[in-house]
Amino acid sequence: MSTHEHHDHGHDHSHGHAHDHTTFQPDIREPSEEWEFLEIALRELLIDKGVITAREVQDQIEAWEKKSPEGGARVVAKAWTDDGFRQRLLEDGNAAVAELGFEIEALKLVALENTDDLHHMVVCTLCSCYPRPLLGVPPLWYKSREYRSRAVREPRAILAEFGTELPETTEVRVVDSTADCRYLVIPRRPDGTEGMSEAELAALVSRDSMIGTATAFAPDGEGRSG
Amino acid sequence: MTGPYSIGAKVKVSQGLPPGHVRTPLFLRGREGEVIRHFGDFPNPERLAYGLSGLPKLHLYQVLFTMDETWEGDGAYAPGDTVTADIYETWLEPL
Numbered sequence: 001m002s003t004h005e006h007h008d009h010g011h012d013h014s015h016g017h018a019h020d021h022t023t024f025q026p027d028i029r030e031p032s033e034e035w036e037f038l039e040i041a042l043r044e045l046l047i048d049k050g051v052i053t054a055r056e057v058q059d060q061i062e063a064w065e066k067k068s069p070e071g072g073a074r075v076v077a078k079a080w081t082d083d084g085f086r087q088r089l090l091e092d093g094n095a096a097v098a099e100l101g102f103e104i105e106a107l108k109l110v111a112l113e114n115t116d117d118l119h120h121m122v123v124c125t126l127c128s129c130y131p132r133p134l135l136g137v138p139p140l141w142y143k144s145r146e147y148r149s150r151a152v153r154e155p156r157a158i159l160a161e162f163g164t165e166l167p168e169t170t171e172v173r174v175v176d177s178t179a180d181c182r183y184l185v186i187p188r189r190p191d192g193t194e195g196m197s198e199a200e201l202a203a204l205v206s207r208d209s210m211i212g213t214a215t216a217f218a219p220d221g222e223g224r225s226g
Numbered sequence: 227m228t229g230p231y232s233i234g235a236k237v238k239v240s241q242g243l244p245p246g247h248v249r250t251p252l253f254l255r256g257r258e259g260e261v262i263r264h265f266g267d268f269p270n271p272e273r274l275a276y277g278l279s280g281l282p283k284l285h286l287y288q289v290l291f292t293m294d295e296t297w298e299g300d301g302a303y304a305p306g307d308t309v310t311a312d313i314y315e316t317w318l319e320p321l
Contacts, residue, residue: 108265125251152253152309154302168304178249179286179312180268 024054064137069207072134072184074100076210077202079111080189086113093184097134104133108181114188114212119170121159121212122185123151124177131182135207142211152176162213175212185209187216228264229285229315235261236321237289239313247275250317257295258321263288265312272314285315 024043031037046052075097079086089096093109109131112120124130128143141147151158155174159166166172175183187209193201196219208214231237241256249271264287269280290310293303 110263110265125253126249152251153297153300155307156304157302168306172303172307173290174307174309175288176251176309176311178251179265179271179314181265181286181288181312 024057064132067132067134067136069135069205069210070202071102071136072131072207072210073202073205074198075102075111075134075184076186076205076216077198079186080193080201081198086186089186102133104131104182106180109134109184110181111184111186112175112212113186114215116188117170118173119166119212120173120175120183120185121151121155122175122177122183123148125149125152126176126178129177129182131184134184135210139207158213162208164214185212187212187214190216190218193219229267229287231261231264231285231287231315231318231320233261233264237261237287237318238321239289240317240319247272250313251311253296254289254291254311254313257291259289259291259295261287261318262290262310268314270314270316287313287315287318289313289318 024047031040043057047054047057075089078100079089085096085099088099089111090113093111094104096111097104097109112122114120123142125148128138128148130138130142132138147158152174155172156166159172177183187205189201190204193204200219204217204219206214206217209216236258237260238258239250239254239256243255264285267283267285270284271280274280288310289312290308293301293307293309294305296309297303
């Protein structure tokens with residue numbers, strides 16, 4: 001049971017909010033960092049004061065956990081096969097992905113196309129901004145202090161660690177997602193994929209290739225392709 | 227309308243070190259770059275963070291820096307590599 005099992009429910013219920021008495025069990029069982037205690041305190045206060053319910057917190061977590069990189073892979077595969085869609089995606093990311101049923105509220109979605117000459121790699125040095133509606137919950141390494149500090153300074157070293165070797169003639173452009181935009185990388189379409197269906201192509205589009213630490217898989221299943 | 231800077235404008239990031247919630251990374255303070263995209267205008271996040279309206283909205287730009295300008299050789303990158311950040315107009319100075 002969580003450390004909050006013995007939470008005191010002796011508070012005054014006369015504030016008019018209908019308690020459902022659902023409790024919220026956090027994923028992290030043993031908080032240790034200051035921010036974890038802060039999150040617990042804030043969440044419990046908001047629930048106690050009736051601003052949000054425990055059910056809403058749980059529902060929101062589950063809603064985010066249902067999102068996955070398969071969404072982004074569908075977008076990329078369509079961009080690879082439909083040039084009109086690719087153009088619309090580059091011009092207005094939000095409107096283009098809405099055609100496929102993805103709603104990205106408030107934030108501006110920007111698609112970045114990787115080519116032989118230009119390779120984008122996305123980081124958020126200030127926090128962990130990530131296109132969650134298309135890629136789901138970010139990997140832990142994306143949020144790590146190590147990735148966030150190294151990506152902008154030693155991108156070629158990071159790329160090598162992900163097995164991504166690019167020639168010096170390819171410009172590596174590290175894109176720091178510092179504000180109201182979320183970036184989706186469109187990896188370069190691998191060679192030898194002519195005639196493949198959109199669904200077959202989507203299977204080649206890894207999460208990391210849409211962050212830009214990797215390239216899309218080669219069609220022979222050998223991992224990466226240039 | 228792209229606000230005070232047009233695409234291709236050369237700019238310098240302010241050197242300031244204000245306290246509080248700031249969205250301009252420290253490693254780019256005082257660096258010179260080029261505006262490559264205008265995103266539109268957005269409420270000022272440095273005010274929103276304190277429960278204020280963030281109005282008037284600020285123009286937001288993607289600014290491109292060379293790795294050499296940023297790190298002066300001290301990093302793992304190739305000569306033509308670059309880094310961009312999304313920076314609000316109040317953090318930029320014309321060059």
